[in-house]
Amino acid sequence: MHFDQRTQAALREVGLSTDDLRRASDLVKAATEEEADALTAFFEDRDTVHSDMDRAHSASDVQEHAVSYLDLYTHAADIRGYLRFDSWGVPVEGGRTLPDGTVELRLGPTVNARVRFADDPDVL
Numbered sequence: 001m002h003f004d005q006r007t008q009a010a011l012r013e014v015g016l017s018t019d020d021l022r023r024a025s026d027l028v029k030a031a032t033e034e035e036a037d038a039l040t041a042f043f044e045d046r047d048t049v050h051s052d053m054d055r056a057h058s059a060s061d062v063q064e065h066a067v068s069y070l071d072l073y074t075h076a077a078d079i080r081g082y083l084r085f086d087s088w089g090v091p092v093e094g095g096r097t098l099p100d101g102t103v104e105l106r107l108g109p110t111v112n113a114r115v116r117f118a119d120d121p122d123v124l
Contacts (some may be wrong), residue, residue: 002028002076028077036079038070038097039105042117043070043083050121053111063119083107 002025003011011021031075051063065085072081072092081092085103091101098104102118118124 032074032077035096036074039095040072040105041072041105043067046119049113049117049119050124051117052124053115062124082103
């Protein structure tokens, strides 16, 4: 089940049954899988993306990246995986699609930041 034991106990105390908790947990898992699928689809359809990633020695606020792939997996509410560019890659530790058509990924070591990606540099 998605919820830790303390959360389960608190939710039971306010009146949710074990079946209610299981249903809520299933809904969280489904939403997480849908988000991961949407993130993957964003990168699958593009050879090049633009980001607001802060890169050393760059004079621009917007970066251009050639994308090889985004490989994600889910576990309960967690989205994790790896984003591979043409010559380097970075672990992904979360992400979401945004209403403006961009996506945001929380990138792990070497970047350690939330980074927005778009197909149009003017959106960033």
